[in-house]
Amino acid sequence: MPPLKRLLLVSVLAVLAATASYWAAKGAHTGWSQNRVPVSKTDEVTGIVFTAYEDRFVPGIEVLGAGGLAATCLLVAAIFVRSKKLSSPNS
């Protein structure tokens, strides 16, 4: 296997692992990415439950999708990397 092909295949695995790890570590949110995270709080005197927002990024499935797309591109590139032709003994 040519070194470039090997490098590309390793990159595919690395991109997939890195994306999945990042997504899981940030909460494994199965919806769209969030730029602010809603948090429920209660006003003690009135009993009103209200939403406050924490300014932090939570990656959603489009981040997973982008990682998958990047890995697919690398895989396609790896497929098109040709192996060296073995020279025929008769030529």
Add this chain to the structure above:
Amino acid sequence: MKKHILTVILSASLASVAQAAPTAFDFKDPKGVNAIQFSLDSMLEPIAGTAGGVAGTVTFDPAAPGATHGKIVIAAKSLVVPNATMNEHLVSPVWLDVATNPEIVFELVKLEGATTAGNVTSATATGKFTLKGVTKEIKVPVKLTYLADAFGKRINKPEVKGDLLVIRGEFTVNRGEYGIQPGKNEDKVNTEVKISLAIVGSAPKA
């Protein structure tokens, strides 16, 4: 003696009239808790958010809840959803067009079927609801909780006198009827928008 009794009766009457007097509650909350919440189903997950720019005044008399009247105004630009891109779309001319329609308004026309248990009054509020410049009359089941002398405690100044009025309600509107992408994207974003509110008004006493 007669004069003394008359004075006592007169004082008691005045006191009861003063207690039963309608009070105007300001819904611009000093603690910033007030918000309406909205949600609608969409393809991947429900779109849920809040609008915190609540203002307006409601006049309420615990002795005559049926006479309640007032108006709640929401600043349309205060609408927030967790995804920033979605937020931009929401306030853009394509969806709510907040630049042209800066206010979402509920104006109470009448309060019907008011029943009070303790300090909680349940009723049906009929009012004019304005969204994206379109006004329609709607009915909303509401609960009004009257918290006498709770204003000071809430702002951590017990020496300050005043009352609170909490309004809770929930209703559904069809976005198409209010000119929000009528007949469009219905396979991606549901037409029904669920709106709920739990807001508090303050009436400090001088």
